[in-house]
Amino acid sequence: MTLTTDQIRPDAAGTVTPDVVPDGPGAPAETRRTTSALHARDVFALVGAGAAALALTSVIFGRVLPFDGALGFTVVAYLAFMALYAVLISLDENGAVIRARLAQTLVHALAFLLLAALLFIVGYALWRGREALPHLNFFTEDMSGTGPLQPLTEGGMLHAIVGTLEQIGISLLVTVPLGLACAVFLNEVPGRYARFVRTIVEAMTALPSIVAGLFVYATAILALGLGKSGFAASLALSVMMLPIIIRASDVVIRLVPGSLREASYALGAGQWRTVWTVVLPTSRSGLTTAVILGTARGIGETSPVLLTSGAATGLNANPFDGPQTSLPLATFTLVASPEKAMIARGFGCAALLMALVLLLFLLARVIGGRGPGQLSRRQQKRRTAASLRDLERMGSQAYGPDPSGGRPDGPGPEASAVPPPRAG
Numbered sequence: 026m027t028l029t030t031d032q033i034r035p036d037a038a039g040t041v042t043p044d045v046v047p048d049g050p051g052a053p054a055e056t057r058r059t060t061s062a063l064h065a066r067d068v069f070a071l072v073g074a075g076a077a078a079l080a081l082t083s084v085i086f087g088r089v090l091p092f093d094g095a096l097g098f099t100v101v102a103y104l105a106f107m108a109l110y111a112v113l114i115s116l117d118e119n120g121a122v123i124r125a126r127l128a129q130t131l132v133h134a135l136a137f138l139l140l141a142a143l144l145f146i147v148g149y150a151l152w153r154g155r156e157a158l159p160h161l162n163f164f165t166e167d168m169s170g171t172g173p174l175q176p177l178t179e180g181g182m183l184h185a186i187v188g189t190l191e192q193i194g195i196s197l198l199v200t201v202p203l204g205l206a207c208a209v210f211l212n213e214v215p216g217r218y219a220r221f222v223r224t225i226v227e228a229m230t231a232l233p234s235i236v237a238g239l240f241v242y243a244t245a246i247l248a249l250g251l252g253k254s255g256f257a258a259s260l261a262l263s264v265m266m267l268p269i270i271i272r273a274s275d276v277v278i279r280l281v282p283g284s285l286r287e288a289s290y291a292l293g294a295g296q297w298r299t300v301w302t303v304v305l306p307t308s309r310s311g312l313t314t315a316v317i318l319g320t321a322r323g324i325g326e327t328s329p330v331l332l333t334s335g336a337a338t339g340l341n342a343n344p345f346d347g348p349q350t351s352l353p354l355a356t357f358t359l360v361a362s363p364e365k366a367m368i369a370r371g372f373g374c375a376a377l378l379m380a381l382v383l384l385l386f387l388l389a390r391v392i393g394g395r396g397p398g399q400l401s402r403r404q405q406k407r408r409t410a411a412s413l414r415d416l417e418r419m420g421s422q423a424y425g426p427d428p429s430g431g432r433p434d435g436p437g438p439e440a441s442a443v444p445p446p447r448a449g
Contacts, residue, residue, distance in 0.1 A: 074113055077106075082101050082105055085101065110126070111123055111126075153368070153372035154374075154376045160178055166183055167181060167182075167184040173366070176366060177366050177370070182355060182370065182374050184339060184340040184350055185350045185354070186352065186377065188341070189353075189381065192255050192259045193324050195344060196259045199259070200266045204266075204271045207222070208270075209278065211223055234326045234329050235329070237264040241332075242261075242333055245260055245333070246333065253347075254345055255341070255343075255345070258333045260333070261329035265326065267319070270318070273319070274311075274312055277314070286303065313389045324381070327351075327353045330350075336350055336358060352374050352381070356371045356374040
């Protein structure tokens, strides 16, 4: 039945009784209410405030005051837009709605500003490196036999690519197990020592990169005599990445509901089993994000690599012996050159570094992108097969062996000896 508001009438006794209109053919059409938060008057207010702000700013900069510059024009135009938008909204809405609309506009403007800055950085690096990136030798050769006056058809960044991959790979092998284990310790073993460790980790998140490089240089190179190498650079990057991974993982694991742990303990699982099968799988997506944050902190550093590994123009695939260059260090060295070809190679290295970070991000999303309880197709097939095996096993325990004897042609001669199950 469909009720309309204009059909509600009070009867003689004063009781409100609605008229019932049956559904079906001939029933009056219902008026649908829109649930969208954006209305036509809002669009008109935005467009009008934007046009008026541009016109007013143009008059101020061109006629009234001797101002110039794109940055000043943009700031004044935005402030004028916010003021005019507030005035237009106040014609139809109250104060609470005005504040909400202004806050929403400010948030969207900040998001657009950050997106524009990111696109500008990526686009600028790609544009400045467009002369070096199309050449295949840029990816397959090193700079051992290339001078600053050589054209872009000679030399490449293979040595920097290999160095970056090896250094960040070793750093991840060191920091991921240690970082996750420390985060689990901070959450599962509370106490004074855990609070002390959390304080140290929070302090190390703001550690300058040059301090990390000097620490590894003093301990691993001077004290232990390891020598400058890619492995020493990996240790310096690990010192920087470890507190980031620990801090982010600690926050993520702390968000796991306590009811899940309690349910695991109630089923008889121990603390280690609960952490391995409940806590870590539940927070897998967040832990992946923590690893991405740590990787992004370490993969773009220059000074620790320069102190602990040094610079090299040739390919060195052995991270434990000899200097090894990374992409950030090669970018820093090449961009400082006055030659246009070297500067183009430097911006090409920057574009390669951004592409490498994007690749690692996509790989991490594939590994930890599924939420807790979501299974892949292969896992679903294995789960289905295991359920069928459990069903057959429970059926054989309840009713005895299969009467067919495992043959498709029917029951065997011993089927008559098996009595049927009794009800109840």
